[in-house]
Amino acid sequence: MLEHRDDQGAKLGMWLFLFTELLLFGMLFVVYAVYRSMHPEAFRIAGEELDVVIGTINTVILLISSMTVAMSITAIQKGDKKRALQLLGITLLIAIVFLVNKYFEWGAKFEYGFYPGAGELAELGYGTILFFGLYFFMTGLHALHILIGIGLFIYVIAQVRKDRIHQEDYIWLENTGLYWHLVDLIWIFLFPLFYLIH
Amino acid sequence: MSEEKTHIVPYKTQVAVVAVLLVLTAVTVAVTRLEFGTLNTLVAMLIAGIKAVIVMAWYMHLKYEKALLPMLVTGVIIVFLLVLFVTFFDYSYR
Amino acid sequence: MSEASTAKHVSYLDYKGRYKGFLGWILSTDHKRIGLLYLYTMLGFFSVGAILGLLMKTQLIAPGYTIMGPQTYNALFTLHGIIMIFIIVVPGLPAVFGNFFLPIMIGAKDVAFPRINLLSWWLYVIGILIVLTSQFMGDGPPDTGWTFYAPYSFRTPTNVLPAVFGAFVMGFSSILTGINFVVTIHRMRAPGMKWLKMPLFPWTLYGTAWIQILATPVIGITLLLIVAERTLGIGFFDPALGGDPILYQHLFWIYSHPAVYIMILPAMGAISEIIPVFSRKTIFGYKAIVLSTMAIAFVGYFVWGHHMFTSGMSGRALFAFSFLTFLVAIPSAVKVFNWVSTMHRGSLIMQTPFYWAVSFIFVFMIGGLTGLVLGSLATNVHLHDTHFVVAHFHFIVFGGTGFAFMAAVHYWFPKMFGRMYDANWANMGWGVFFIGFLALYLPMFYLGIMGMPRRYYDYLPSFHGGNILSSLGAWVMVAGLLIIFINLVRSARHGQKTSEKNPWNGRTLEWQVDTPPTLFNFDEIPTVTKRPYDYEE
Numbered sequence: 001m002l003e004h005r006d007d008q009g010a011k012l013g014m015w016l017f018l019f020t021e022l023l024l025f026g027m028l029f030v031v032y033a034v035y036r037s038m039h040p041e042a043f044r045i046a047g048e049e050l051d052v053v054i055g056t057i058n059t060v061i062l063l064i065s066s067m068t069v070a071m072s073i074t075a076i077q078k079g080d081k082k083r084a085l086q087l088l089g090i091t092l093l094i095a096i097v098f099l100v101n102k103y104f105e106w107g108a109k110f111e112y113g114f115y116p117g118a119g120e121l122a123e124l125g126y127g128t129i130l131f132f133g134l135y136f137f138m139t140g141l142h143a144l145h146i147l148i149g150i151g152l153f154i155y156v157i158a159q160v161r162k163d164r165i166h167q168e169d170y171i172w173l174e175n176t177g178l179y180w181h182l183v184d185l186i187w188i189f190l191f192p193l194f195y196l197i198h
Numbered sequence: 199m200s201e202e203k204t205h206i207v208p209y210k211t212q213v214a215v216v217a218v219l220l221v222l223t224a225v226t227v228a229v230t231r232l233e234f235g236t237l238n239t240l241v242a243m244l245i246a247g248i249k250a251v252i253v254m255a256w257y258m259h260l261k262y263e264k265a266l267l268p269m270l271v272t273g274v275i276i277v278f279l280l281v282l283f284v285t286f287f288d289y290s291y292r
Numbered sequence: 293m294s295e296a297s298t299a300k301h302v303s304y305l306d307y308k309g310r311y312k313g314f315l316g317w318i319l320s321t322d323h324k325r326i327g328l329l330y331l332y333t334m335l336g337f338f339s340v341g342a343i344l345g346l347l348m349k350t351q352l353i354a355p356g357y358t359i360m361g362p363q364t365y366n367a368l369f370t371l372h373g374i375i376m377i378f379i380i381v382v383p384g385l386p387a388v389f390g391n392f393f394l395p396i397m398i399g400a401k402d403v404a405f406p407r408i409n410l411l412s413w414w415l416y417v418i419g420i421l422i423v424l425t426s427q428f429m430g431d432g433p434p435d436t437g438w439t440f441y442a443p444y445s446f447r448t449p450t451n452v453l454p455a456v457f458g459a460f461v462m463g464f465s466s467i468l469t470g471i472n473f474v475v476t477i478h479r480m481r482a483p484g485m486k487w488l489k490m491p492l493f494p495w496t497l498y499g500t501a502w503i504q505i506l507a508t509p510v511i512g513i514t515l516l517l518i519v520a521e522r523t524l525g526i527g528f529f530d531p532a533l534g535g536d537p538i539l540y541q542h543l544f545w546i547y548s549h550p551a552v553y554i555m556i557l558p559a560m561g562a563i564s565e566i567i568p569v570f571s572r573k574t575i576f577g578y579k580a581i582v583l584s585t586m587a588i589a590f591v592g593y594f595v596w597g598h599h600m601f602t603s604g605m606s607g608r609a610l611f612a613f614s615f616l617t618f619l620v621a622i623p624s625a626v627k628v629f630n631w632v633s634t635m636h637r638g639s640l641i642m643q644t645p646f647y648w649a650v651s652f653i654f655v656f657m658i659g660g661l662t663g664l665v666l667g668s669l670a671t672n673v674h675l676h677d678t679h680f681v682v683a684h685f686h687f688i689v690f691g692g693t694g695f696a697f698m699a700a701v702h703y704w705f706p707k708m709f710g711r712m713y714d715a716n717w718a719n720m721g722w723g724v725f726f727i728g729f730l731a732l733y734l735p736m737f738y739l740g741i742m743g744m745p746r747r748y749y750d751y752l753p754s755f756h757g758g759n760i761l762s763s764l765g766a767w768v769m770v771a772g773l774l775i776i777f778i779n780l781v782r783s784a785r786h787g788q789k790t791s792e793k794n795p796w797n798g799r800t801l802e803w804q805v806d807t808p809p810t811l812f813n814f815d816e817i818p819t820v821t822k823r824p825y826d827y828e829e
Binding site for chain 1: 206208213215220223226238249259266274275289
């Protein structure tokens with residue numbers, strides 16, 4: 001097989017993949033926009049069921065995790081393996097905490113009998129059903145992407161420890177960072193649209 | 199590629215960026231508690247857009263890349279917004 | 293480096309790498325072998341899809357029950373559509389000829405990400421296998437049509453889930469190919485090959501790759517939402533829960549319309565390669581063709597509503613989509629004009645690829661013009677869901693992508709296999725096929741105008757005559773297909789051997805490499821100075 005290294009090409013490829021994620025989630029935002037335009041009041045009332053505090057905490061920690069992964073790249077560029085591992089560790093920890101928060105949030109909803117399209121939900125109006133359908137589906141798909149991110153960070157941390165990612169070759173880390181920022185970007189838009197409708 | 203000088207973003211810059219992002223988050227939460235009516239969503243989306251641009255420019259390095267990448271990102275966002283816009287030709291006028 | 297030096301002199305067909313025999317093919321990261329893997333898979337499934345079509349046409353040769361009842365007919369046209377769309381024409385020319393020739397035509401040794409290229413093919417195969425399970429599981433093959441419209445697609449008890457999930461997996465294959473090609477074209481062009489020196493087939497692959505990247509995720513999420521409807525009852529498209537079925541149609545066509553540009557742009561690119569060579573004349577209006585390619589790719593994103601004119605959209609949407617549809621026809625017309633102008637006062641070489649290319653222009657024009665008839669609101673109301681639509685898309689997709697694929701395979705065949713096919717059988721196959729094609733699809737325009745609906749196993753007696761002609765045409769066309777395929781398959785294995793680098797006197801890089809190409813295509817990456825199609829010696 002051909003050995004040919006092109007970091008710029010790999011980065012371009014990663015950005016192209018991010019574009020697909022943008023369109024994937026983007027269409028869900030279109031669905032949200034359509035149904036919110038049809039049921040503005042119901043969405044507003046349903047939105048108040050969501051816990052702003054947990055939502056804000058999740059937003060804050062995810063933003064911080066974007067910072068830590070960006071800093072880990074700086075660390076690798078400076079050859080500071082120890083710091084890179086610390087920062088990546090924090091990023092990974094934040095990702096796990098995010099999912100734990102989600103688990104409790106969803107758990108609370110399930111206790112009300114709110115399941116996607118079922119349970120107590122089916123008794124309520126169209127707008128409410130659609131709002132919670134979108135909430136579960138979009139935050140669920142987002143959570144799946146966080147899970148994938150966790151997998152990527154575990155891999156990257158292992159590679160850094162084995163010196164396979166290092167000062168002269170860190171494109172894997174950069175691309176994982178790009179992926180993680182995308183996950184953050186999606187949440188930046190999800191947060192106000194679900195938690196802050198008043 | 200190894201011939202390009204890699205630009206290293208200083209730690210300080212990255213911390214400064216998160217500070218701005220956190221302030222903007224606080225602003226979003228505060229603003230939506232006030233009553234602007236339908237303007238609420240617009241303001242919230244605008245702030246989210248600014249946060250997104252900041253993340254893309256500094257954390258995702260677009261500010262330091264060659265012109266191609268930022269142009270492509272802009273183009274893709276425009277295509278997506280146009281799709282949203284055209285979809286509402288149907289929904290806004292039923 | 294000794295492996296590389298052996299590789300320099302061995303054809304890619306004979307090269308023995310890390311794996312031997314069959315494994316050496318299905319685990320190969322060589323773009324040329326991957327192109328052939330797609331070709332063979334597609335040949336197999338196209339045959340299945342064609343047989344399904346033939347069975348449908350046989351059912352329709354007379355009103356009432358001929359060889360099958362309504363449920364079977366519905367399952368057949370569903371599978372026919374899924375195979376032809378997702379397995380054949382969407383991967384289409386990019387998967388076969390793009391993989392094989394893109395690197396060579398831009399002076400590269402492979403694509404940017406060869407292992408991801410192999411993964412693309414594997415995802416394609418896995419997707420196909422998942423789709424196939426939908427045919428054999430307990431609840432019966434899906435009967436929704438390849439379009440899986442809500443709410444029926446989540447109310448029908450048939451096996452929609454695996455069909456939809458298989459298509460989802462195949463979508464990843466398409467996306468990865470798109471990413472691979474964009475990066476390859478941006479990063480791996482030979483020195484001297486500026487963008488405006490790049491040949492037209494790579495240009496169309498570039499436009500197509502962008503559509504693969506930006507449109508495919510939309511069908512991805514749409515199919516996932518169908519899964520959510522069927523498994524969770526989430527309600528986005530279910531009127532009983534407040535959902536809007538028309539929203540499904542929007543989401544579905546936001547991908548599936550650009551998808552037809554994935555099908556046709558590379559086809560047009562192949563035609564743009566062939567016409568100058570067989571006219572011994574440089575292409576007329578190279579820049580116009582490049583611009584029109586990008587224009588089609590862009591405007592094509594915003595016309596999807598023309599599949600939905602009778603669905604219940606707002607008046608404003610109707611106007612907007614009809615207008616945009618007419619707009620997107622303009623760059624296509626530009627290309628036709630340029631092809632014809634290229635041939636004008638050229639020295640025409642009457643050989644098989646050229647027959648396919650010229651007949652492509654003919655059927656593509658019929659398909660395109662009837663598209664305008666459908667794009668026009670008033671006529672659409674009458675023609676939607678009739679056989680007029682079926683005729684239109686077969687002319688433009690089968691006539692367009694299909695004929696171009698045939699042209700491409702007969703054009704690039706000697707380079708790919710180091711053998712030549714029998715030209716007489718090839719031309720005869722073309723003739724029989726062409727006659728059958730016209731007999732099969734032309735009557736459908738008339739039948740549609742007279743009111744015969746599509747996707748029904750039965751019809752009114754007044755439609756009988758047209759259907760007889762059409763169904764007989766199907767048999768003739770399939771006979772033509774047999775002649776063509778047998779000729780090509782036999783020639784690939786036992787045809788006249790050739791090591792002639794440039795049998796057609798082409799002016800693009802693939803005609804300068806060995807026949808068949810060696811593993812790495814080029815001994816040394818060339819420096820490009822001339823424009824392509826330069827016949828003004």
